[in-house]
Amino acid sequence: MKNADKLTEQFYEGLGAHYDVITRGQRLNFWAGMYADLIERHGAPGKKLLDLGCGTGKSSLELARNGFQVTGVDASPQMLEVARGKQDSEDVTFLQADVRALPDLGHFDIVTTMGEPFTHLRGESDLAKAFDCVARALAPGGLFVFDLPTPGFNDRLATWSTIDEAEDAVVLWRGAPSAEGTHTTDLTVxxxxxxxxxxxxxxxxxxxxxxxxxxxxxxxxxxxGISMELAYGLHNGELQPDIDLQAHRKYLTVARA
Structure with missing residues (x-):
C-alpha cells in the first residue's frame, strides 16, 4: 500500500475540484452552529478563529457567518482555489499549510477542525505534531474544538457502499478495512x-x-500543554454527554490552552 500521506495528498489533488459535490449532503451550516454553541458554552477570550483543514471553505465561511474572524488553513491548493472563488470568501483569510507544520500565524482565541480532517493524519505521532502547532497558535485561555470518528463508525464505514446521484454527477463511495490498523478504513470515492x-x-x-x-x-x-475540558458523543445529530464508541457517529473534543 502507498504511504498514507501520499494517498491523502492524491485524494485531495484528484477530487478537490469535486469536493463540494462529494460532500453535498453535509450540513455545514448545522455543524458551524453546533461549534458556535460549544464555543459560547465553554467560553473563549475573543472571536479570532483558526479553522484547520478547511478544505473548500465551507466550514470557514459558515463560522464567519456566525460572527467569527476566520483564517482557514488547508494543505490542498486545489481546494483553497475553490474556497477563494466562493461568495463571501473575502470575509475569510485562506492560507495553504500542513496542520503538522504550521507557520507562525500569530495567536487565536479559538482553533477548530470540523468534519474530521484529523482522521487523515497517520496515527498518534502526526496528531501530536498537529496538537503542538495548535498549542503554539492558541492565545492563553483559548479554546480548541475538533471532532474525530468513533471506532464503531469507522468499522461501519469499512462495509459501506453507496451511490449519490447529483446533477451532472454520480458519486460512488466504497469502504474497506485498512491494513493501516484496527478500526481504520480505506475509503474509495x-x-x-x-x-x-x-x-x-x-x-x-x-x-x-x-x-x-x-x-x-x-x-x-x-x-x-492543552487541557481537555469535555468530550461529547454525536448521535442522530445531537451532542451526548457520554460517548458511546460503538453507536455514536463521532466525538467532539473541547480543550483549552
Missing amino acids: DVFTARGDGTWLRSKETAIHHYVAPDRVEALLAAS
Whole structure:
C-alpha cells in the first residue's frame, strides 16, 4: 500500500475540484452552529478563529457567518482555489499549510477542525505534531474544538457502499478495512461528471480514515500543554454527554490552552 500521506495528498489533488459535490449532503451550516454553541458554552477570550483543514471553505465561511474572524488553513491548493472563488470568501483569510507544520500565524482565541480532517493524519505521532502547532497558535485561555470518528463508525464505514446521484454527477463511495490498523478504513470515492458531449469523466481516489481513542487524544493534548475540558458523543445529530464508541457517529473534543 502507498504511504498514507501520499494517498491523502492524491485524494485531495484528484477530487478537490469535486469536493463540494462529494460532500453535498453535509450540513455545514448545522455543524458551524453546533461549534458556535460549544464555543459560547465553554467560553473563549475573543472571536479570532483558526479553522484547520478547511478544505473548500465551507466550514470557514459558515463560522464567519456566525460572527467569527476566520483564517482557514488547508494543505490542498486545489481546494483553497475553490474556497477563494466562493461568495463571501473575502470575509475569510485562506492560507495553504500542513496542520503538522504550521507557520507562525500569530495567536487565536479559538482553533477548530470540523468534519474530521484529523482522521487523515497517520496515527498518534502526526496528531501530536498537529496538537503542538495548535498549542503554539492558541492565545492563553483559548479554546480548541475538533471532532474525530468513533471506532464503531469507522468499522461501519469499512462495509459501506453507496451511490449519490447529483446533477451532472454520480458519486460512488466504497469502504474497506485498512491494513493501516484496527478500526481504520480505506475509503474509495469514484466521481463521474458529465461532459458537454454526452460522455462522462471518471475520477477515482482513496483516503485512509484512522482512529485514535479519546483517552489517547487526551494524553496527546496534555503532552502539548492543552487541557481537555469535555468530550461529547454525536448521535442522530445531537451532542451526548457520554460517548458511546460503538453507536455514536463521532466525538467532539473541547480543550483549552
